[in-house]
Amino acid sequence: MDKPPATLHDNRLLLKLLLLACVMFVFAWGLIPVYDALCRLTGLGSLQRPDTVGSQRLAATPLAPVLLTFDATVQPGLPWQVRPLTRTLHAVPGEFVRVDYEITNASNRQVIGQAIPRYLPAAAAEYVKKLDCFCFAQQAFAPGETRRFPVVFVVDKNVPAGLDSITLAYTVFDVPGRS
Amino acid sequence: MTAIDSALQPAHDTAHGHHAKPSGITRWLFATNHKDIGSLYLWFAFSMFIFGGVLALCIRAELFRPGLQFWQPELFNQFTTLHGLIMVFGAIMPAFTGLANWMLPLMIGAPDMAFARMNNWSFWLLPPAALLLLISFAVPGGAAAAGWTLYAPLSTQMGMGMDLTIFAIHIMGVSSIMGSINIIVTILNLRAPGMTMMKMPMFAWASLITAYLIIAVMPVLAGVVTMVLTDRHFGTHFFNAAGGGDPVLYQHIFWFFGHPEVYIMALPAFGIVSHIIPTFSRKPLFGYTSMVYATSSIAILSFMVWAHHMFTTGMPATAQLFFMYATMLIAVPTGVKVFNWIGTMWQGSMSFETPMLFAIGFICLFTVGGLSGVTLSIAAIDIQLQDTYYVVAHFHYVLVAGALFSLFAAVYYWFPKMTGRMYSEFWGKFHFWWSLLWFNVTFFPMHFLGLAGMPRRIPDYNMQFTDFNTMASVGAFCFGLGQLIFFANMLHSLRHGRPAAAKPWEGADTLEWQIATPAPYHSFVEAPDLEVGENGRIDAMHGGKHH
Numbered sequence: 001m002d003k004p005p006a007t008l009h010d011n012r013l014l015l016k017l018l019l020l021a022c023v024m025f026v027f028a029w030g031l032i033p034v035y036d037a038l039c040r041l042t043g044l045g046s047l048q049r050p051d052t053v054g055s056q057r058l059a060a061t062p063l064a065p066v067l068l069t070f071d072a073t074v075q076p077g078l079p080w081q082v083r084p085l086t087r088t089l090h091a092v093p094g095e096f097v098r099v100d101y102e103i104t105n106a107s108n109r110q111v112i113g114q115a116i117p118r119y120l121p122a123a124a125a126e127y128v129k130k131l132d133c134f135c136f137a138q139q140a141f142a143p144g145e146t147r148r149f150p151v152v153f154v155v156d157k158n159v160p161a162g163l164d165s166i167t168l169a170y171t172v173f174d175v176p177g178r179s
Numbered sequence: 180m181t182a183i184d185s186a187l188q189p190a191h192d193t194a195h196g197h198h199a200k201p202s203g204i205t206r207w208l209f210a211t212n213h214k215d216i217g218s219l220y221l222w223f224a225f226s227m228f229i230f231g232g233v234l235a236l237c238i239r240a241e242l243f244r245p246g247l248q249f250w251q252p253e254l255f256n257q258f259t260t261l262h263g264l265i266m267v268f269g270a271i272m273p274a275f276t277g278l279a280n281w282m283l284p285l286m287i288g289a290p291d292m293a294f295a296r297m298n299n300w301s302f303w304l305l306p307p308a309a310l311l312l313l314i315s316f317a318v319p320g321g322a323a324a325a326g327w328t329l330y331a332p333l334s335t336q337m338g339m340g341m342d343l344t345i346f347a348i349h350i351m352g353v354s355s356i357m358g359s360i361n362i363i364v365t366i367l368n369l370r371a372p373g374m375t376m377m378k379m380p381m382f383a384w385a386s387l388i389t390a391y392l393i394i395a396v397m398p399v400l401a402g403v404v405t406m407v408l409t410d411r412h413f414g415t416h417f418f419n420a421a422g423g424g425d426p427v428l429y430q431h432i433f434w435f436f437g438h439p440e441v442y443i444m445a446l447p448a449f450g451i452v453s454h455i456i457p458t459f460s461r462k463p464l465f466g467y468t469s470m471v472y473a474t475s476s477i478a479i480l481s482f483m484v485w486a487h488h489m490f491t492t493g494m495p496a497t498a499q500l501f502f503m504y505a506t507m508l509i510a511v512p513t514g515v516k517v518f519n520w521i522g523t524m525w526q527g528s529m530s531f532e533t534p535m536l537f538a539i540g541f542i543c544l545f546t547v548g549g550l551s552g553v554t555l556s557i558a559a560i561d562i563q564l565q566d567t568y569y570v571v572a573h574f575h576y577v578l579v580a581g582a583l584f585s586l587f588a589a590v591y592y593w594f595p596k597m598t599g600r601m602y603s604e605f606w607g608k609f610h611f612w613w614s615l616l617w618f619n620v621t622f623f624p625m626h627f628l629g630l631a632g633m634p635r636r637i638p639d640y641n642m643q644f645t646d647f648n649t650m651a652s653v654g655a656f657c658f659g660l661g662q663l664i665f666f667a668n669m670l671h672s673l674r675h676g677r678p679a680a681a682k683p684w685e686g687a688d689t690l691e692w693q694i695a696t697p698a699p700y701h702s703f704v705e706a707p708d709l710e711v712g713e714n715g716r717i718d719a720m721h722g723g724k725h726h
Contacts, residue, residue, distance in 0.1 A: 010293050010364050017360045021398045028402025028432055032417065035428050042495065114421035122493055173421030 048117070048136055051129035053154050064164070065090035066155050070099055071169040079107035080172045082115075085148070094157040101134065101149050103172065105141035112175045114138045120167040127156040128166065138175055200700050210302075211295035212700065213280050214597070219302050220277025221590070225666075227269030227309060228583075232659050234262040239621075239655040241638050242648045255638035256324035257340070261312060263327025264344065267444065268351045269309055271582050275447040276301075276358045278589050279386045281597060283362065285691035286380045286715055288371025288703050288723065293364035301357040308350040315340040315347075326636055328437065331418035331429040335410045342411070345404045352397040359390035371690075371723070373709030377471065380689050380715030381464065384471050385450025388478045392439045392446070395482075400436040403429060427492050434485035442481045444578060446474055448545075448585030449516055452538045454689065455588050456520050457714065459535035460527025461686035466519040467713040473512035473519075480509045490561045499558040506556035510549065517546055532684070533607030537588035540615050541581060548576025551626065566636075569629025575622045584614075587665065594669070595683045599697030600676030606668040613661040620654030689715040699725035 068091050070084035081104040091097045105111055115135040119125040134149035141147070155166070200206070210216050237258045241249050250258070280298065284291055292298045315322040320338020323329065334341055366387045370379070407429070409415040416422025418429045449470075457464045464470065486494060486502040520542055529535070551573040555561050564570060587610070594602050624647035633644045640648065682692040690709070694702055707723025 007368075010368050013364050013367060014294065014360055017363060017394055021356050021394050024395050025398035025402050028399040028435075029406075031432050031435070032428065035425070035431060039425075116420050173419070175416075175421050 048133075050131055050133070050136060053129050053131065063093045063157060064161075065092045066159060066163070067165040068097070068155075069165070069167040070101075071167055072101065073169065073171050075171070075173070078172070078174055079105055079109075079111055080113060080174070081106050082170065082172050091155050093155040093159050096131075096152060096154055098150055098152045101151065101170065102146060103134070103139070103141070103149065104146040105144060108143045110140065110142055112138050112140050113172050114175050115170045115172045118169045118171065120169065121163070124159075124163060124166040127159040127163065128168065129154045129156060135170065208303075209299065211291075211299055213284050213292045213295070213298065214698065214700065216292075216298050216302050217277045217279075217281030218597070220273050220280060220305075223302070223305055223309075224270050224274035224277060227265050227273070229662075230309075230313075231262050231265035231270055232662065234258045234265065236655060236659055238262065239652040242640070243652040244649070245640050245642055245645055247639060250638065252638045253321060253324060256326075256636065257316065257322040259636050260323050260326055260329075261316075264323075264348075265309070265312060266578070267327065267440070268348070268355075269305070269312075271444050271578065271586070272351075272355055273305060274586050275386075275389070275444075275582075276355065276362075278451070278586070278593075279362050279382075279447070280358075282593060282691060283365055283383060283386060284369070285596070285694070285698055285702055286689055287366065287369065287374050287383055288690055288707050288709060289365055289369035290701070290704050290706070292361045293369055294361050297357050298361050301354045301361065304350050304354040304357075308347040308354070311343045311347040311350070315343040318343065328430075328433055329404065329407065330433070331407060331410070331426045334407050334429075335418055342408065345408050348404050349401055352401045355393050356397050359393040362386050362390040363394075371703065371706040371709050373711050374690075374715070375711070377468065378711040378713055378715065380450075381453035381467070381470055381474075382447070382450035383715070385446045385448075385453075385474055388474050389443050389446045392443050392478055392481070396436040396439045396443075399432060400440075403432040403436065406432075427489070430489050430492060431485070434488045435482075437488065438485045439478070439481040441574075441577075442477055444582045446477065448541065448582050449474060451585045451589045451592075452520060452541055453516075453714065454687075455534045455538040455592050456523045456542075458592075458684050458686040458688075459532060459538075460524045460529050462523055462527040463712070463716060464519065464714045465522035465525075466515070469515055470519055473515040476512040477509060480505065480512070484509065487556055487558075487561070490558045491565045503556055503558045507553060510553050513549055517542060517549075530685075532591075533602070533604060533611055534588045534592035536608060536611040537584050537591065540611065541584040541588065544576055544580030544584065544615075544618070548573055548581060551576065564629055566634055567629035568625040568633045568635055571635050572622050572625035572629060575625070579622070580618055587611075587614075590669070592684070593691070594672070595679030596691055596696055596698055598673055598676070599679055600672055600674075601679045601683065602672040602676055603668050606664055610661060610665045610668065613664065614658060617654045617658035617661060621651050621658055622654075624648075624650045688712075688717060690717050690720070693717055693720050694723075694725060701726045 067088065069088050070086055072082035072084055074080045074082055083102050085100040085102055089097070089099070103113065105113075117133070117135050119128060130151065130153045132150060132152040134151070139147070201209070206215060207219060210219060237250065238255065241247070241255055280292060283289070312322070318339050320340055322340040323334070323337060323344040325333035325337060325341070329341075329344070366379070366383055406415070406417040410417050410419060410424075416424040418424045418426045420426065453464055453470060484502055484506045486498060487506045490499055551569065555564060555570065555573055591602060591607055594600075628644055628647050631644065633640055679696050681694070681696045683696070684692070691698065702725045703723055704726065705722060705724035708721040709717060710719040712718055
């Protein structure tokens, strides 16, 4: 005998530990909905949903304007050409602003795109309230198609005085497997 | 046991041929003996240590001077990635599993590991996994180059080297989970009578808690790399922002695994040092019970600090504060341990054989790494130091001077029991002082590089960083050379070392020193009756049988 064979007691513990390993594997996947729910609850990552604008955001008296810069990037290898039709403008907090973006599908196939917005400085995100944006939904493009999209937003009147220059940048991705 | 039994025993022995030590290649391929499997693990870990070390030297050769000298940036990135993966999963983790295999049954009076065949499989999964990593250098696009953390979206975009890496991680994960199940069942079910949990050697405690950590987090790593795999090939968008996923999610899941992994590589080292320090101080371990609780609290806290790796992802200040304070809290049980080791040495009758030198080196340098860890835990400072060489310096102080030094200490300490021969004390001490010197020459300047803003994982750098990088590269090559001294000492002593006594260390008092040297091939086939003191100190042993 090298050693006594594993007993029932040993095997039961083995099964429990295997079960623990399986539970932890499932737990890793369970973190996805938890993460999603947490982001929703805390408002993190809410840049792709329309904001509601109540009167408390809109100014009765004119405030000092904020310099807004519009930008767009496309990762190498993707079929998009994206350009803001307005590069910069001075927006008065509390007033509605509309700018247009032009997006071209430069490939000869149908593609679906998704734009992801980003603010610089990141703290500006909570003061720019977007009412309409092409980033709220995926957009389908025919081969070679060019379309214009409006972005409508308000700069919150509560924007801190130091925040006098905000960049809004979009990165456009294609959605794989959906073309 | 009765007289009749013992009279029958020899006949019984010859009737069953498998009492004899099997020979040839099948002894290793079909190994079920814990000592054979332990040796396999240790040899495997050492060869991976050499492989990972060569990759490290390729990195240091490139960084000797600014500008590109030897490798293109793509290949350099593959070196940094594979160096990390191989050292973590191929060298350090298997080395600790190998030591646990070798020593645990001897230290707690068990005949073998609980599941001998599963033990064989745990080991033999490792070489194929290492092979996958090795051949990934030869596939189109080369090996994985996203850093050992394999962050998305880099990892979702790379060539098939990434797929091979993901499969290798799956296989190594299965291997380490099975190895851990074996360790837990052996410790919980196979202790000899008298070896109670709160008397058990610290190495057994550390291995037990580490094994639980592995079972809890390796499946999480397997889960997250599986998500990367499905994002790559099956049209899912877990980490693709355009498809509604989030790359930051990858970092959360990865570090939920990644931080406990840090302690998976540190706790067994604590266990080893908690035997070597008392042995060569000729005093029992100071504060044994607090050591057990400190080890457990480190393990529990390790699940609550993962986001301190992610302070720059734009998390809310409240979350930064929580993870910052939770991280600082870990310094408390770790401090208890360092205090207890020093308390053990206090007024001890100390001698400084090679294992003791490495253990003391461990305490000093691990504490330096712990201190830079507390520095990094401060969110405001971490944002400045994120992804700089300061971080590289920090984790090499805890992993090289921590985990690796403890492994050297353990191999020197148990070498006589494993092989029946003494290593060369002169070359052992030489190896220690050489490693200590060049380790610091390599890694201490990296603190300054990091503070000055040099980013990690970049093959080129600004001129101002040249001097410290040159120092680090010289240090790394000398450090690497020193490991060949270790290898030569081990190889030579294996055949020509002078025969060792059953208890070559005067102050050693745990169970493995109560049996013959080298340890009989089948030890404790009959469990001994033990009277045990704290930290596995054997006060009396009755019975117990070996062949």
